[in-house]
Amino acid sequence: xxxxxxxxxxxxxxxxxxxxxxxxxxxxxxxxxxxxxxxxxxxxxxxxxxxxxxxxxxxxxxxxxxxxxxxxxxxxxxxxxxxxxxxxxxxxxxxxxxxxxxxxxxxxxxxxxxxxxxxxxxxxxxxxxxxxxxxxxxxxxxxxxxxxxxxxxxxxxxxxxxxxxxxxxxxxxxxxxxxxxxxxxxxxxxxxxxxxxxxxxxxxxxxxxxxxxxxxxxxxxxxxxxxxxxxxxxxxxxxxxxxxxxxxxxxxxxxxxxxxxxxxxxxxxxxxxxxxxxxxxxxxxxxxxxxx
Numbered sequence: 001x002x003x004x005x006x007x008x009x010x011x012x013x014x015x016x017x018x019x020x021x022x023x024x025x026x027x028x029x030x031x032x033x034x035x036x037x038x039x040x041x042x043x044x045x046x047x048x049x050x051x052x053x054x055x056x057x058x059x060x061x062x063x064x065x066x067x068x069x070x071x072x073x074x075x076x077x078x079x080x081x082x083x084x085x086x087x088x089x090x091x092x093x094x095x096x097x098x099x100x101x102x103x104x105x106x107x108x109x110x111x112x113x114x115x116x117x118x119x120x121x122x123x124x125x126x127x128x129x130x131x132x133x134x135x136x137x138x139x140x141x142x143x144x145x146x147x148x149x150x151x152x153x154x155x156x157x158x159x160x161x162x163x164x165x166x167x168x169x170x171x172x173x174x175x176x177x178x179x180x181x182x183x184x185x186x187x188x189x190x191x192x193x194x195x196x197x198x199x200x201x202x203x204x205x206x207x208x209x210x211x212x213x214x215x216x217x218x219x220x221x222x223x224x225x226x227x228x229x230x231x232x233x234x235x236x237x238x239x240x241x242x243x244x245x246x247x248x249x250x251x252x253x254x255x256x257x258x259x260x261x262x263x264x265x266x267x268x269x270x271x272x273x274x275x276x277x278x279x280x281x282x283x284x285x286x287x288x289x290x291x292x
């Protein structure tokens with residue numbers, strides 16, 4: 001597959017500059033702005049490494065990390081990622097619902113919060129239910145089959161197999177399944193998976209990113225296309241042109257896929273295509289860090 005050189009340069013640039021922003025902001029504790037890039041300075045972007053995102057950090061420290069060697073980590077991960085909100089995670093922890101799910105109790109407690117569920121992605125749930133009830137219903141479907149789910153996942157040796165298996169459950173689509181697999185990769189379930197550096201699930205944003213790199217129609221999204229092969233080629237380019245030793249985490253196929261989503265967003269803003277992303281709130285940062 002022939003990638004356009006100037007667009008590969010932009011993709012690699014985004015990875016390097018976004019990591020520099022993290023370093024200046026979080027390690028050097030510098031005042032903003034943390035970049036001269038007008039797009040990265042004004043708009044919010046995800047981290048290069050999903051493990052560095054705020055919600056994942058909280059989840060890792062409070063739920064996934066403590067349970068990483070326990071079968072309970074499977075349902076705890078499922079319950080949290082369906083809601084994917086720190087406030088809801090705190091509620092699950094407080095009432096032990098992350099490891100002892102109770103649909104009625106979960107709905108009752110979560111509805112006491114001003115916000116129930118993430119706005120970062122769309123979670124499918126049963127019709128004619130409010131979102132808290134609908135998502136709790138989704139978790140309950142999986143909870144009822146938890147023993148079989150854990151048993152089957154423990155037999156699986158690749159991320160891709162685990163991803164495919166999770167798709168059997170109601171309301172788990174390709175995106176949510178990949179979120180779950182990405183977390184379980186850091187637990188005893190999948191930390192020795194054979195394809196950590198060779199497989200990723202290209203979501204809609206990653207597909208658009210690959211379409212930009214190859215100059216295809218942006219809307220091309222045929223599932224049967226060899227998206228993973230293209231991401232493997234892109235990973236090889238990253239190996240050749242990025243200094244992985246400068247990263248404080250392993251650079252894996254998940255980073256290739258996530259980087260494609262953010263490269264697509266960056267390109268959309270640069271090209272003035274459609275609605276812009278949310279603007280970075282420096283006032284909020286200063287207030288949270290005592291700089292107001």
